[in-house]
Amino acid sequence: MSDLTLTTRRERPLDPPDRFTELGERAHLHRMAYADGHQGWLVTGYAAARAVLADPRFSNRPELAHPPVAARLELLKEMQEQQFRVPPGFFLRMDAPEHTRYRKLLAGQFTVRRMNQLEPRIEEIAEACLDRMEAGERPADLVEAFALPIPSLVICELLGVPYADRERFQADSKVLFGLDSEGADVIAAMTSISTYLYGLIQHKRAEPGDDLLSGLVAGGELTDEELTGVAFLLLVAGHETTANMLGLGTYALLTDPGQLAVLRDDPSLMDNAVEELLRHLTIIHLGPVRTALEDVEVEGTVIAKGEAVTLHLPVANRDPERFPGGGRLDVTRPATGHLAFGHGIHQCLGQQLARIEMRVGYAALLRRLPGLRLAVPPEEVPMRTDMSIYGVHRLPVTW
Amino acid sequence: MKIEADTTVCIGAGMCALTVPKVFDQSEEDGTVVLLDPSPPAELEDAVRRAVTLCPSGALSVS
Ligand code: SF4
Numbered sequence: 001m002s003d004l005t006l007t008t009r010r011e012r013p014l015d016p017p018d019r020f021t022e023l024g025e026r027a028h029l030h031r032m033a034y035a036d037g038h039q040g041w042l043v044t045g046y047a048a049a050r051a052v053l054a055d056p057r058f059s060n061r062p063e064l065a066h067p068p069v070a071a072r073l074e075l076l077k078e079m080q081e082q083q084f085r086v087p088p089g090f091f092l093r094m095d096a097p098e099h100t101r102y103r104k105l106l107a108g109q110f111t112v113r114r115m116n117q118l119e120p121r122i123e124e125i126a127e128a129c130l131d132r133m134e135a136g137e138r139p140a141d142l143v144e145a146f147a148l149p150i151p152s153l154v155i156c157e158l159l160g161v162p163y164a165d166r167e168r169f170q171a172d173s174k175v176l177f178g179l180d181s182e183g184a185d186v187i188a189a190m191t192s193i194s195t196y197l198y199g200l201i202q203h204k205r206a207e208p209g210d211d212l213l214s215g216l217v218a219g220g221e222l223t224d225e226e227l228t229g230v231a232f233l234l235l236v237a238g239h240e241t242t243a244n245m246l247g248l249g250t251y252a253l254l255t256d257p258g259q260l261a262v263l264r265d266d267p268s269l270m271d272n273a274v275e276e277l278l279r280h281l282t283i284i285h286l287g288p289v290r291t292a293l294e295d296v297e298v299e300g301t302v303i304a305k306g307e308a309v310t311l312h313l314p315v316a317n318r319d320p321e322r323f324p325g326g327g328r329l330d331v332t333r334p335a336t337g338h339l340a341f342g343h344g345i346h347q348c349l350g351q352q353l354a355r356i357e358m359r360v361g362y363a364a365l366l367r368r369l370p371g372l373r374l375a376v377p378p379e380e381v382p383m384r385t386d387m388s389i390y391g392v393h394r395l396p397v398t399w
Numbered sequence: 400m401k402i403e404a405d406t407t408v409c410i411g412a413g414m415c416a417l418t419v420p421k422v423f424d425q426s427e428e429d430g431t432v433v434l435l436d437p438s439p440p441a442e443l444e445d446a447v448r449r450a451v452t453l454c455p456s457g458a459l460s461v462s
Contacts, residue, residue: 053455054455054456054457100410103410103411104410104411104429104430104431105429106430107410107411107412107413107425107429107430107431108411108425108426108427108428108429108430109430110411110413110430111411111413111416111425111426111427111430112413112416112417112420112425113416113424113425113427114427336418336449336453337452337453342455343455344455344456345410345455345456347410347412347414347455347456348412349411349412351412351413352413352417355417
């Protein structure tokens with residue numbers, strides 16, 4: 001029996017918890033105790049993580065899952081009690097072929113080419129945020145002024161969700177990702193977002209606009225319940241991930257003046273720097289979790305049918321066999337191939353959009369505010385160890 | 400080199416189109432891979448091999 005349990009608490013803000021880094025140095029797979037007492041696995045190696053994520057014998061269906069942390073166990077119990085169901089279009093938690101249908105309906109909307117066409121608009125949005133920042137007070141909170149509004153505005157425009165309604169779902173989204181949130185509150189937050197989006201879809205049926213959700217409504221392939229699930233996934237994922245990469249990435253650069261200078265001196269490094277920040281920071285620090293549908297051998301170890309596997313992406317993305325010296329941030333390192341967007345059929349649908357938002361966002365920030373610096377000592381920046389997606393809660397900066 | 404793309408497996412993540420836009424594009428309809436050049440010139444071989452390893456769904460193969 002293993003007494004290893006998952007934690008998101010860290011010794012240093014930019015490094016995964018030491019315990020997991022040490023485990024990763026010793027082996028790629030480890031026995032781990034889940035919150036419900038289940039003995040499953042933790043994967044810390046890059047190749048093993050990739051193998052599990054790409055293997056259809058590992059399921060992502062919620063009813064097979066074991067919760068890796070106590071917060072999720074409580075939520076699970078609450079969901080069972082309230083007979084709460086994940087909405088039908090929430091394809092993140094489906095396997096093929098169910099997943100495939102939704103994924104294909106959406107992938108055409110998120111192609112590299114289409115996302116590149118959004119670049120000028122994303123630039124405008126970033127510049128407008130910086131205009132407001134410059135006109136406002138110093139110090140400012142970079143999360144509120146810059147890191148959150150950019151992805152929020154972009155995903156709202158893309159989906160056709162009125163930005164003015166953002167308070168309705170941004171607060172709910174915080175509850176959703178909070179590891180200290182009560183199960184009942186998480187369910188209430190999910191219900192509140194779903195209710196809002198269901199109403200919005202009804203509205204789009206009556207008065208379609210020129211946006212992704214209207215397009216899906218008109219396409220006629222999905223029911224309103226399915227559309228709600230799809231919209232839920234895209235809206236929430238579009239918010240929480242890129243916003244945290246922009247916030248945490250800026251923190252990482254501001255606390256590493258050497259790397260910041262390298263990037264400033266050679267803006268052509270930006271695309272690579274984005275990949276390296278994604279790799280080094282890997283903000284998905286709680287899962288993904290999969291369940292074996294049959295006995296599967298991974299690097300000589302048999303994961304038995306029914307056993308849960310948690311992929312520790314922050315440690316896997318620093319696996320020295322794949323990324324030598326991976327504990328260091330190095331914007332010149334060839335960092336593609338990292339697992340920050342996952343791997344396999346669930347690899348992030350919005351990744352090409354996220355890349356552009358970061359490329360544009362970081363570049364605009366460095367160009368417009370050359371004197372940008374933290375307004376508090378680095379250790380006073382509140383980190384999101386209490387959220388299922390890592391980052392900074394606030395980033396007080398001046399310039 | 401000859402590339403094969405299985406669009407029934409492809410999930411449209413676009414890693415191929417991002418890596419070698421001269422060889423791979425994506426369908427506007429469902430985002431799946433479109434092979435612009437199934438037998439690309441030798442100088443693109445390394446990049447194509449990289450795209451194959453980056454593909455999350457295993458839809459691409461080369462021979
Ligand atoms: S990288 Fe693979 S999954 Fe993504 S579009 Fe290309 S072939 Fe399809």
